[in-house]
Amino acid sequence: MVEIGEKAPEFELQSDTGETVGLSDFRGQKIVLYFYPKADTPGCTKQACAVRDAYPELEARDAVVVGISPDEPEALQKFRAKHDLPFILLSDPSHEIAEAYGAWGEKSMYGRKYEGIIRSHFVIDEQGNLVEATRNVKPLSTAEVALKIVKV
Numbered sequence: 064m065v066e067i068g069e070k071a072p073e074f075e076l077q078s079d080t081g082e083t084v085g086l087s088d089f090r091g092q093k094i095v096l097y098f099y100p101k102a103d104t105p106g107c108t109k110q111a112c113a114v115r116d117a118y119p120e121l122e123a124r125d126a127v128v129v130g131i132s133p134d135e136p137e138a139l140q141k142f143r144a145k146h147d148l149p150f151i152l153l154s155d156p157s158h159e160i161a162e163a164y165g166a167w168g169e170k171s172m173y174g175r176k177y178e179g180i181i182r183s184h185f186v187i188d189e190q191g192n193l194v195e196a197t198r199n200v201k202p203l204s205t206a207e208v209a210l211k212i213v214k215v
Contacts, residue, residue, distance in 0.1 A: 068192060071094075079152040090190075134156075
């Protein structure tokens with residue numbers, strides 16, 4: 064699991080548009096990277112729409128937003144279109160990248176334990192170092208933290 068001050072784990076994943084997108088594509092920009100469990104579910108929709116609403120200010124500060132989930136690219140494409148999301152969504156079906164960031168682990172629902180995405184967000188600086196990492200976040204906190212961090 065990556066910690067603040069360390070180099071962020073590199074990745075190359077397929078986007079909602081079918082392109083391969085890597086962390087190194089954004090070198091020189093701040094990156095708000097967030098992991099969410101499943102496209103178009105209530106909590107994930109709240110999270111994505113809050114980030115969408117904050118996006119103009121993030122973009123004005125040269126920050127890139129990337130959302131990652133285990134969903135297939137087709138599901139991500141529908142989610143992005145339905146909610147008019149202006150940022151990149153990436154597919155991590157093997158959850159390899161989520162594991163590298165510590166955003167995959169044991170969860171519990173209705174007393175049943177299972178492995179899944181731990182809703183998390185990270186901010187990566189222009190040199191690729193992790194400057195903010197929060198796991199087990201509330202859906203609306205990603206946009207708030209992103210705005211606070213990129214203003215620094």
